[in-house]
Amino acid sequence: MLTDILQLLIYGVILGSVIALGAIGVSLIFGILRFAHFAHGDLMTAGAYFALFFMTATGASIWLAFPFAVLAAIAVALAFDRIVYRRLRRTRPVILLIASIGVAFILRNAVLAVWGPDITVYESGIKPPIRFAGLRIKEDQLAIIIGAVVLVVLLSLFLQRTRMGKAMRAMADDPDLARITGIDTDRVILWTWVIGAGLAAAGGVFLALDTRLQPTLGWDILLAIFAATILGGIGKPYGAIVGAMVVGISAELGAGLPGVFGADWSLTAYKPAITFALMIAMLLWRPQGLIGGRT
Amino acid sequence: MLELVGTSLVYLLDPFVLAFAGIYAIMALGLNVQWGYTGQFNIGVAGFFAAGAYTSAILTTAAADNHLGGFALPIIVGLAGAVVVSGLLALLIGLITIRLREDYLAIASIGLAEIIRLTLKNEDWLSNGTRGVFAIPHPFQGMDASSRNLAFFLLVAAVLIVLYLLLERARRAPWGRVLRALRERETAAQAAGKNVDRFRLEAFVLGSAVMGLGGGLYAHFAGFISPEVFEPMFGTFIIWVMLIVGGAGNGKGAILGAFLIWWLYTFTTGLITLAPVKYATQLGALRVMLIGAVLIAILLWRPDGLLPESRDVGGEKKRKE
Numbered sequence: 001m002l003t004d005i006l007q008l009l010i011y012g013v014i015l016g017s018v019i020a021l022g023a024i025g026v027s028l029i030f031g032i033l034r035f036a037h038f039a040h041g042d043l044m045t046a047g048a049y050f051a052l053f054f055m056t057a058t059g060a061s062i063w064l065a066f067p068f069a070v071l072a073a074i075a076v077a078l079a080f081d082r083i084v085y086r087r088l089r090r091t092r093p094v095i096l097l098i099a100s101i102g103v104a105f106i107l108r109n110a111v112l113a114v115w116g117p118d119i120t121v122y123e124s125g126i127k128p129p130i131r132f133a134g135l136r137i138k139e140d141q142l143a144i145i146i147g148a149v150v151l152v153v154l155l156s157l158f159l160q161r162t163r164m165g166k167a168m169r170a171m172a173d174d175p176d177l178a179r180i181t182g183i184d185t186d187r188v189i190l191w192t193w194v195i196g197a198g199l200a201a202a203g204g205v206f207l208a209l210d211t212r213l214q215p216t217l218g219w220d221i222l223l224a225i226f227a228a229t230i231l232g233g234i235g236k237p238y239g240a241i242v243g244a245m246v247v248g249i250s251a252e253l254g255a256g257l258p259g260v261f262g263a264d265w266s267l268t269a270y271k272p273a274i275t276f277a278l279m280i281a282m283l284l285w286r287p288q289g290l291i292g293g294r295t
Numbered sequence: 296m297l298e299l300v301g302t303s304l305v306y307l308l309d310p311f312v313l314a315f316a317g318i319y320a321i322m323a324l325g326l327n328v329q330w331g332y333t334g335q336f337n338i339g340v341a342g343f344f345a346a347g348a349y350t351s352a353i354l355t356t357a358a359a360d361n362h363l364g365g366f367a368l369p370i371i372v373g374l375a376g377a378v379v380v381s382g383l384l385a386l387l388i389g390l391i392t393i394r395l396r397e398d399y400l401a402i403a404s405i406g407l408a409e410i411i412r413l414t415l416k417n418e419d420w421l422s423n424g425t426r427g428v429f430a431i432p433h434p435f436q437g438m439d440a441s442s443r444n445l446a447f448f449l450l451v452a453a454v455l456i457v458l459y460l461l462l463e464r465a466r467r468a469p470w471g472r473v474l475r476a477l478r479e480r481e482t483a484a485q486a487a488g489k490n491v492d493r494f495r496l497e498a499f500v501l502g503s504a505v506m507g508l509g510g511g512l513y514a515h516f517a518g519f520i521s522p523e524v525f526e527p528m529f530g531t532f533i534i535w536v537m538l539i540v541g542g543a544g545n546g547k548g549a550i551l552g553a554f555l556i557w558w559l560y561t562f563t564t565g566l567i568t569l570a571p572v573k574y575a576t577q578l579g580a581l582r583v584m585l586i587g588a589v590l591i592a593i594l595l596w597r598p599d600g601l602l603p604e605s606r607d608v609g610g611e612k613k614r615k616e
Contacts, residue, residue, distance in 0.1 A: 036398050084591055091598065094336060094397050098539065099594050101338070105532060106587040109580035117576050223409065226402050269417040276406035283399050284391060 001260060003134040008256040009249060014141050014210060016248025017148035019221065021203030023228035023240035024155065025196025031172030031235020032192050033085070035096040040200055041222030042107035047073040047201025048208035048217055049111050055122060062122050066205055073201035076107070077193045104219070112215045119214045144206040151202055152241060155195065159237065164191050172235035223272065224251065227279030233289025243290070251275050303565030307558050310444040317451035318512050320553035323537045324458055324546060325505030330535075331544035331604065332471055333498040334478035336397040339388075339408030341530025343503040345415060346384050347377035347510025348520050352428045355515075359430075362423035370434050374511040381507020382500050389499040393492055408531065416522040427521025431514050447516055454512070458505065459546050465501075466546070474498050475544075528583065533560075536590045542600025551602055556586065 022044055029037045051069035054060060080103050088096050129136040159165035164187070171178040171188050179185060204218055211217070228247045232239025254274040255267045267274065282290075306312060322344060329335040351373035358365030368376075392403050415422040422428060435446040465471050473494050477484035485491050514520050524530065533556060541552020563582045570578055593600065 036402060084595070087595055094401075095594060095598065097336075097398055097401060098535070099591055101532060101535070102587040102590040102594075104587075105528065106584045106591075109583040109587070112580035113577045113584070223402070223406050230399075230402070270413060273410045273413050276410055280391070280403045280406055283395060283403050287396075287399060 004260045005253075005257075007135055008252045008260070010135060010137055010141075011256075012249030012252035013245065014144055014248070015224075015252060016245040017145050018203050018207045018210065019224050019228050019248050020241045020244035021148060021151065021199045021206065022218075022221065022225040023232065023244045024152075024237045025200050026225055027229045027232060027234060027237055027240040028168065028172055028192050029196050030229060032168070032175065032188060033089070033096065034093040034175070035100065036226065037196075038097065038100040038222070039080070039104040039107055040196070040225060041218030041220070042104045042111070043073055043077060043197055043200045044204030044207065044218030044221070045111055045215060046076055046107055046204070046218075047197075048204035048213055049115055050201065051205045051208075052115070052120065052122065052213060062205070062209065066202070069205055070198045070201045073204075074194050074197045077197035077200075078190070081189070081193050108215055108219060115213075115215070117215060119212045121212050122209060140209045144210060147202065147206060151199060155199070155237065158195070164188070168192060168195075169237075172237075220272070223279065224248075224275040227275050227282065230279060230282050230287065231290055236289065239289055246290075247275050247278060250278060299565065299569060303562050306565055307562060310441070310448040312557070312561050313554075314444060314448040314451050314516055316554045316557035317448060317455050318509050318516065319534060319537060319557055320455055320550045321451070321458060321512065322506050322509035322534050323541070323549040323553045324455075324462055325502045325509065326534055326538050327543065327546060327549040328462060328465075328498055328502035328505065330538065331549070332466060332474040332478070333495060334397065335495065335499055335502075336401040337404045337499070337502070338401050338527075338531055338535065339404030339406075339411075340506055340534050341525040341527060342388075342404075342408035342411040343381040343385060343506040344510040344513070344530050345408075345411055345520075345522075345525040346381040347507030348514040348524070349415060349422055349428065349510075350380040350507070351377040351511035352431045352514045352520055355432050356428065356430060359423075359428075361426070362419070362428055363421045364428070370432060370515055373515070374508060377507045377511030377514075378504045381510065382504035384507075385500045385503030386496070389496045389503075393495050393499065405527065405531070408525075408527070412522050412525050412530075415525070422522070425522060427519055427523075428514075429519045431518050431520070433515055433518060451512060451516075454508070455550065458508075459550065462505075463546050470494075470497075533586065536586055539590060539600055540593050542602040542604060544604030545600070545602045548600050548602035548604075552600065555601075556589070559589070560586065 022040055026037055026040050029035070029040070047069045050072040051062060051065040054065035054068040055062060058064075084099050084103060085096055088099055127139055129138045130142065159169055167178065167183045167188050168191060170181070171183060171185065178188075207217060207221065224247050225244075228243035229240050231243030231246055232241070251271050251274050255271040259266050322340065325343075326337070326340060329337050351370070353362065353364040354366050354368045354376045355370055355373035356364045357367045388404070388407055392400055395403055416425055418424070433443065433447070434450065435443045438446060473484060473489050476487070477489065477491050477494060481491055513524075517524075537552040537556045538549050539552070540556060541550065542548025560582060563585065567575065567578045567582075
């Protein structure tokens, strides 16, 4: 029984790692550009497919394709910022939100048009999982957790040690105050997209590695990402990571625990619903986030 | 090629196409009460659309052992049930979410709509799961196919006109003025002694009940519904595009937008037949991209829509932030 629960926790951490990579970007964009970026999930999908494109074109491994996917997703995000978002920045944030839904559908259907609707994988074949004290974890899953930790450490160094990172945190915390202290907002926005899209692509590749590639890959996880963002407090990248772990673990525990306790029913089909319910409860009860941030 | 464009254009006036456009126009009118009048950002339209469609379907179908149902009630009862159930659902959801800021309401409402869709997808006893509910009765069952479509379109058109007139009256009435007041400046409406939450809730329930009616009509016209119909693209997003393209706050705009976008979508279906079958999915995706592009173009160049909201009450000016 304990092993089963630990196993669910491991799955929760894997899911949480993927959610965290999306939620950091959503939190920064929400904090700095003031809108909920609905195209973020589809940016993850695009990143995952860019990696596939590089692999099929060059025969390279997924890890060589990874930086290519990150760069391509950043380019896509910057292009959409230039064509769409930048020109709407003077309107109300809700208009940006609506535009991002449009961008989401454009991105997802571009993926569908180029790669088709079929579900694919990066590398076929079944690798036996690593076993340790009755627990199982696949090599890919271990790589996801390690990859996410490395990226978060790099992000943390950037946010804490560089001028741009500090400016970004300041702006996410209080945009008006940041502006009057002379922070170059255009550059901060540019870097927000670079970080947000780069991490989104990483999250997309990891998610595809753990599951399979399909055009709704990122959209299906978007609401969990919003839940993590709100749980962590908007504009708080570290909060987003904590929120992501809470969301990931509670989704896996909620889906798996009834089975562990011998129930003959399961909530697996409702795994997304568990995160949505968590998110709605959070919106009502503590919209400023668990740790505290601005609403 | 030219001939095909011609055929596609004629096809746009087919009652079959017009009836669907009219049903979408009804849902756009419902959304207009929420977003246009009140500024409520509901992107869970699909949830109320589905609630209406499934309610009417379950109430009117003959006995079936694969889903809840077998009541075989008259269609008018089914439609009334659709309005009541989606209205009650909106009351329930509204009581929880009505005080949320617009972007939070957006996230919460799409979450709730997805929970509704997941339930319909997984609870076989209720909805027959992914296989859907079929053999939903058509009000003009006896007629041949083409006059049946025409009769249904006339029914939809009548419902649409009556709804438009009623909602327009509500908009001009003191009730509608309060909604706009609280959209523009909530504190001012509050200072004028209006119970803001109550008005919001009323608008949310009314708008959702209209969407439920649209859903009921959809079920009887299509004859078959499954959870796929209520995915975010065709359950919610396309209705938003219709309202924004036509002009939020203006009922005529909502109707115009619904027809234009449905025509655009249908017209491109006609053009697809030009291409080899193996590219069908790809071209379908391009059509959705086109709708997304239309939305963004409108937001960039004509943010108030083709028929902007009239400023007929006391020369009010929309506040620009």
